[in-house]
Amino acid sequence: MSTKLTHEQLLALLSDMSIEEKAGQLAQIPISACMEGVTEPTGPMAEMNLTPEQIALSGSVIAVRKIEAEDCAKVVRDITALQPHHIPPLVMKDVIHGHQTMFPIPLAIGSTFDEGVAEDMGRCGALEGAVSGTHVTFAPMVDVVRDPRWGRVMESPGESPLLCGRMGAAMVRGTRGDDIAAPDRLAACAKHFVGYGISQAGQDYAPIDVSRTELYNTYLPPFQACIDAGVDMMMPAFVGIDRVPCVCNEWLLKDILRDRMGFEGMVISDWDDPRQLINHGVAKDLREVSKLCLEAGLDMDMMSFAHLNCLADLVREGKVDEKKLDEACLHVLALKNSLGLFDNPVKNDSNAYQQEICGSESIRKAAWEAAVKSCVLLKNDGALPLRTGCKVALVGSHADEHAILGGWTLDADTESTKTLLDSFGEDERITLVSPEEADVILLATGENQSDTGEDCSKAHPSLTSEQMAELHSLNALGKPVVLLLFCGRPLIITDALPLCSAVLNVWFPGTEGANAIRALVMGDRNPSGHLSMTMPRALGQVPIHHDRLSSARPWVEGAVYVNRYKDESNFPLFPFGFGLSYTTFAMEASAEGNVVTVKVVNTGSVAGETVVQLYGRMRHGRLIRPDKRLLDWQRVSLASGESCQVRFTVTPDMLRMYDAQGKAVEPEGVCDIAVGQSSAAAYTLTVDM
Numbered sequence: 122m123s124t125k126l127t128h129e130q131l132l133a134l135l136s137d138m139s140i141e142e143k144a145g146q147l148a149q150i151p152i153s154a155c156m157e158g159v160t161e162p163t164g165p166m167a168e169m170n171l172t173p174e175q176i177a178l179s180g181s182v183i184a185v186r187k188i189e190a191e192d193c194a195k196v197v198r199d200i201t202a203l204q205p206h207h208i209p210p211l212v213m214k215d216v217i218h219g220h221q222t223m224f225p226i227p228l229a230i231g232s233t234f235d236e237g238v239a240e241d242m243g244r245c246g247a248l249e250g251a252v253s254g255t256h257v258t259f260a261p262m263v264d265v266v267r268d269p270r271w272g273r274v275m276e277s278p279g280e281s282p283l284l285c286g287r288m289g290a291a292m293v294r295g296t297r298g299d300d301i302a303a304p305d306r307l308a309a310c311a312k313h314f315v316g317y318g319i320s321q322a323g324q325d326y327a328p329i330d331v332s333r334t335e336l337y338n339t340y341l342p343p344f345q346a347c348i349d350a351g352v353d354m355m356m357p358a359f360v361g362i363d364r365v366p367c368v369c370n371e372w373l374l375k376d377i378l379r380d381r382m383g384f385e386g387m388v389i390s391d392w393d394d395p396r397q398l399i400n401h402g403v404a405k406d407l408r409e410v411s412k413l414c415l416e417a418g419l420d421m422d423m424m425s426f427a428h429l430n431c432l433a434d435l436v437r438e439g440k441v442d443e444k445k446l447d448e449a450c451l452h453v454l455a456l457k458n459s460l461g462l463f464d465n466p467v468k469n470d471s472n473a474y475q476q477e478i479c480g481s482e483s484i485r486k487a488a489w490e491a492a493v494k495s496c497v498l499l500k501n502d503g504a505l506p507l508r509t510g511c512k513v514a515l516v517g518s519h520a521d522e523h524a525i526l527g528g529w530t531l532d533a534d535t536e537s538t539k540t541l542l543d544s545f546g547e548d549e550r551i552t553l554v555s556p557e558e559a560d561v562i563l564l565a566t567g568e569n570q571s572d573t574g575e576d577c578s579k580a581h582p583s584l585t586s587e588q589m590a591e592l593h594s595l596n597a598l599g600k601p602v603v604l605l606l607f608c609g610r611p612l613i614i615t616d617a618l619p620l621c622s623a624v625l626n627v628w629f630p631g632t633e634g635a636n637a638i639r640a641l642v643m644g645d646r647n648p649s650g651h652l653s654m655t656m657p658r659a660l661g662q663v664p665i666h667h668d669r670l671s672s673a674r675p676w677v678e679g680a681v682y683v684n685r686y687k688d689e690s691n692f693p694l695f696p697f698g699f700g701l702s703y704t705t706f707a708m709e710a711s712a713e714g715n716v717v718t719v720k721v722v723n724t725g726s727v728a729g730e731t732v733v734q735l736y737g738r739m740r741h742g743r744l745i746r747p748d749k750r751l752l753d754w755q756r757v758s759l760a761s762g763e764s765c766q767v768r769f770t771v772t773p774d775m776l777r778m779y780d781a782q783g784k785a786v787e788p789e790g791v792c793d794i795a796v797g798q799s800s801a802a803a804y805t806l807t808v809d810m
């Protein structure tokens with residue numbers, strides 16, 4: 122294991138560095154431009170007018186496409202050799218849901234309600250990333266997401282602050298382990314701090330407006346969970362809080378992130394975000410950008426070169442205090458030290474080893490298990506699982522599609538990803554035939570992979586008119602149609618639902634997706650995913666989520682002047698937490714003191730897993746509260762006829778609220794409790810707080 126510098130040694134190094142060197146450490150440049158050798162900038166680097174000297178001083182490189190370990194190691198060694206104190210650069214990359222072996226998208230990982238799965242995804246992505254030369258990943262994304270129009274919902278574990286926090290923390294643990302210097306680990310970065318998911322009308326890069334109360338109660342907690350799990354880096358969001366862009370928001374980056382939340386790691390901007398202050402008209406030039414961001418608490422500038430071009434001059438001219446520069450630089454050096462880079466800047470420099478590890482059996486197995494657990498069975502009239510010997514038509518845009526991985530698949534080999542037809546074609550229990558000859562039709566359709574992720578906002582998050590026409594014509598054949606729904610967001614399928622005998626929401630399931638879907642469809646495994654985001658009935662309901670704040674005029678059937686639509690139900694098509702199984706579960710809950718005990722029985726004829734969910738609300742309190750919020754959950758696995766007991770302890774932590782000043786308001790009095798398999802579970806119990 123690599124030797125690390127002491128804090129005193131780090132300070133000594135810092136005090137020996139020139140102002141230019143220190144400013145350089147705060148810059149991130151693209152690795153692609155250094156591939157041909159760092160002394161002769163090529164491509165975009167040449168266009169950016171960066172000099173070889175500036176490249177040599179840069180603290181970090183970012184990779185946005187597939188890179189081999191040997192090329193990556195060369196860039197690291199080249200820069201290290203030229204840097205006056207031989208300080209190696211940090212190599213960073215978006216390892217969002219796996220590296221070469223893709224796991225299901227994070228929204229699907231949220232649907233597993235299984236922290237072990239989230240941890241495995243972090244661990245496998247870190248291993249494949251580390252042997253490919255990466256040091257730091259820009260993950261997890263823990264933006265609480267409530268609007269399916271926003272394409273980036275796919276990158277989040279979902280709409281619940283608790284789910285985002287627990288799954289995010291699990292990803293952090295899996296990614297970084299106990300020691301990020303280990304050869305199979307990466308440093309982790311929580312993003313986007315904070316409120317990016319609130320983008321108005323679901324449009325990427327649109328403004329947001331959020332109250333401080335909502336920040337404290339809904340949007341900050343997942344980041345706190347990541348900090349508590351040891352996250353190394355934080356990325357301010359493209360948006361602004363109180364009209365101050367996050368990247369230069371001193372209140373957010375200092376008062377909240379450092380002082381209140383106790384974050385001690387490094388803060389890196391999002392791509393070119395500092396320079397975008399000029400677009401906002403918040404700063405007039407790059408010099409002002411550099412000063413504003415540094416003074417607000419930003420350490421590293423990703424790709425806008427403000428610090429690299431301007432910061433040293435600003436310090437020399439006395440416009441920026443050198444102490445601020447030192448503070449930021451120390452955060453960068455400390456991360457490098459934690460990664461052991463001063464001792465060993467390259468974790469692997471062998472392409473052969475990279476190839477041996479990436480895509481190996483155990484990693485693919487973990488990706489398969491994640492995909493199995495993440496698919497959500499939304500409807501089943503008995504068409505699933507398929508019977509042995511039946512004739513099956515497998516049709517639709519995604520039947521022979523390799524691109525079932527979802528956004529952020531920089532290193533994945535999409536073309537060699539198994540399609541559904543590849544996988545089902547291997548199954549001797551069924552015969553693939555045309556729809557006319559079939560006993561059952563599997564329609565694999567939905568969004569394209571390229572419709573998910575950044576810059577993928579949609580005004581119509583539903584099936585296209587062509588896809589609906591296909592569904593209608595298949596339905597007209599009078600045979601059961603099973604919809605295998607590919608999506609990076611909850612799609613509005615209200616019109617499609619009655620035309621289908623069964624619907625399996627498969628998200629973008631990753632490298633092992635086709636095999637996992639086959640295992641579920643054939644009944645080798647039982648669906649157990651539960652929705653990580655509410656599925657709306659109509660776009661007009663958006664944003665719709667399980668923990669909406671209460672209304673002073675709550676909806677009552679048939680009443681007027683209550684919280685309702687004239688032309689649509691208040692209820693979603695499928696609530697948060699919903700998911701069916703091939704078996705059924707009965708639950709009986711009771712409360713004693715603050716402990717809720719749930720007896721769960723598998724009442725069906727096959728083994729299965731479900732997610733026992735605990736929801737609650739304080740009956741009284743001065744602040745307006747959600748009518749219902751997820752407080753805890755447990756996944757259980759039961760054989761047919763088997764039962765088990767699940768125990769939840771209801772604690773003040775689950776129900777504490779914060780006012781606009783961030784002051785805690787302790788829960789007091791009666792807490793209503795609902796237990797069930799979705800957020801539609803009714804309140805049946807109370808606990809005294």
Ligand code: BGC
Nearest residue numbers: 185215259312313391392575
């Ligand atoms: C995204 C980030 C990502 C970064 C680096 C940005 O456009 O918003 O989430 O980590 O690019 O690729």
